Amino acid sequence: MNSLRTRFAPSPTGYLHVGGIRTALFAWLLARQQNGKFILRIEDTDKDREVEGSTQHIIKCLISLGLDYDEGPNQPGPYGPYRQSERLSIYRSYAETLIKLGRAYADPYSKAELANFRRQAAKQGSPFLYRNHRPSSPPDWKYGSLPLRFKSDPKAYRWQDEVMGNLSAGEEAIDDFILIKSDGFPTYNFAHIVDDYEMKITHIIRGQEFIASTPNYLNLYEALNITRPLFVTPPPVLGPSGNKKLSKRDGAKDVLEYIKQGYLEAALLNFIASLGWNDGTTQEIYTVDELIKSFSLKRIVKSGARFDERRLLWMSGAHIRMLSTEELTKRAKSFWPKEAIGYPEEYKIRVLSLVQERLKFLAEIPSLTRFFFVDLPLDPSLIDNNPKLSAIGKPELKKLLGIALDSLAQSDFSLGDLQSNLNSLLDVTGQPPGILFSLIRIASTQAPASPPLAESLKLLGKERTLKRIKQQIGAL
Numbered sequence: 145m146n147s148l149r150t151r152f153a154p155s156p157t158g159y160l161h162v163g164g165i166r167t168a169l170f171a172w173l174l175a176r177q178q179n180g181k182f183i184l185r186i187e188d189t190d191k192d193r194e195v196e197g198s199t200q201h202i203i204k205c206l207i208s209l210g211l212d213y214d215e216g217p218n219q220p221g222p223y224g225p226y227r228q229s230e231r232l233s234i235y236r237s238y239a240e241t242l243i244k245l246g247r248a249y250a251d252p253y254s255k256a257e258l259a260n261f262r263r264q265a266a267k268q269g270s271p272f273l274y275r276n277h278r279p280s281s282p283p284d285w286k287y288g289s290l291p292l293r294f295k296s297d298p299k300a301y302r303w304q305d306e307v308m309g310n311l312s313a314g315e316e317a318i319d320d321f322i323l324i325k326s327d328g329f330p331t332y333n334f335a336h337i338v339d340d341y342e343m344k345i346t347h348i349i350r351g352q353e354f355i356a357s358t359p360n361y362l363n364l365y366e367a368l369n370i371t372r373p374l375f376v377t378p379p380p381v382l383g384p385s386g387n388k389k390l391s392k393r394d395g396a397k398d399v400l401e402y403i404k405q406g407y408l409e410a411a412l413l414n415f416i417a418s419l420g421w422n423d424g425t426t427q428e429i430y431t432v433d434e435l436i437k438s439f440s441l442k443r444i445v446k447s448g449a450r451f452d453e454r455r456l457l458w459m460s461g462a463h464i465r466m467l468s469t470e471e472l473t474k475r476a477k478s479f480w481p482k483e484a485i486g487y488p489e490e491y492k493i494r495v496l497s498l499v500q501e502r503l504k505f506l507a508e509i510p511s512l513t514r515f516f517f518v519d520l521p522l523d524p525s526l527i528d529n530n531p532k533l534s535a536i537g538k539p540e541l542k543k544l545l546g547i548a549l550d551s552l553a554q555s556d557f558s559l560g561d562l563q564s565n566l567n568s569l570l571d572v573t574g575q576p577p578g579i580l581f582s583l584i585r586i587a588s589t590q591a592p593a594s595p596p597l598a599e600s601l602k603l604l605g606k607e608r609t610l611k612r613i614k615q616q617i618g619a620l
């Protein structure tokens with residue numbers, strides 16, 4: 145058993161988007177690959193920002209994607225509890241240690257006084273540093289009344305990030321930050337350091353927004369005499385334009401939405417892993433096991449990763465094509481159109497195998513398959529909006545369909561016979577497939593797209609096919 149321990153430490157402040165899941169995924173992949181542990185820690189110390197239901201949502205997302213955690217809420221482990229709001233006494237005891245060491249003090253200033261210090265600094269054109277205003281004789285700290293601040297030891301730092309390489313900052317990056325707020329809750333800056341240490345975390349994988357504060361963290365690690373975990377900072381996930389961070393406006397959906405739409409979990413994980421990581425080969429489609437095997441921190445890139453939903457669609461289709469008939473049938477269960485009710489399982493399986501090639505996500509099943517179950521109403525726009533067909537003119541189309549009808553009426557509707565029947569129709573009419581087959585397809589399905597024609601007609605059967613073609617002729 146390896147002692148590698150990673151954690152995902154979300155704040156319950158809303159839904160989990162792709163960027164958050166990527167952090168979780170990288171931490172999970174590393175833990176699974178190295179036989180380590182993956183911990184979920186809920187960082188719920190900012191009561192003002194908390195959104196009700198988020199913790200349940202986060203857990204549901206992780207579990208739905210198969211990112212199971214070894215320790216966390218509802219998954220007891222040796223270093224719990226795993227919700228920060230249940231660990232207040234632990235932070236308090238660390239705070240008291242820091243006070244004893246002379247490295248923490250009560251902050252006596254009112255909001256107005258602090259604002260005044262800021263104004264002074266702005267006037268002088270210098271950045272505001274709290275430590276320039278340390279009270280000469282701070283009051284005793286009373287838990288739950290005054291904020292407690294860290295007494296920093298300003299110095300320049302150089303440090304190593306497993307992705308970003310060598311980073312550095314001057315002593316101006318160090319300040320006396322708040323450890324415990326006046327409401328008795330710790331800040332992220334303090335709590336995560338205590339928790340990562342107490343929970344024996346070996347790798348901190350988190351977003352870029354924490355790099356600027358890292359010198360402060362290093363200062364606190366020193367004060368507590370703690371050896372820090374490794375820092376792993378993946379690149380930001382960028383919107384489709386590639387020049388700014390992915391936002392909700394770019395369609396950064398709640399991950400559960402994708403699952404509801406029938407994107408396969410494996411496809412989502414494949415896609416999310418590819419945002420800022422590659423294994424250096426040309427392989428793009430990975431199963432989850434392959435991701436676990438191939439993942440490596442060394443191959444996380446530094447530059448931003450672009451979120452391209454079309455790529456997700458493509459990957460999702462590729463993963464659907466990899467499903468066995470049984471798996472696809474099982475997963476399709478809740479996606480059938482209501483018109484499929486009552487059809488035998490065996491017929492539905494044949495429908496599925498026909499559309500499997502072109503399915504991108506399972507919620508497409510109704511629109512791609514409805515015509516196999518019910519006669520759709522005639523849709524004139526299918527011909528009118530098809531430039532090649534509308535150029536021919538309705539009388540001619542009607543004539544062509546008449547020829548097709550007579551010819552198909554001779555077929556036994558076996559696949560081979562349908563194929564040769566359709567091919568001979570090309571010779572007889574002198575029309576290209578782009579015209580003739582489109583016309584027959586529209587007439588027999590009334591759908592904008594369908595699986596290959598002969599296969600579709602075979603499954604529809606002779607009676608339905610001929611009836612639909614006749615109806616179309618009548619409408620022309």
Ligand code: GLU
Pocket residue numbers: 152153154155187332336349350351
């Ligand atoms: N609670 C922090 C957040 O949600 C987590 C940062 C971390 O992973 O340490 O942004």
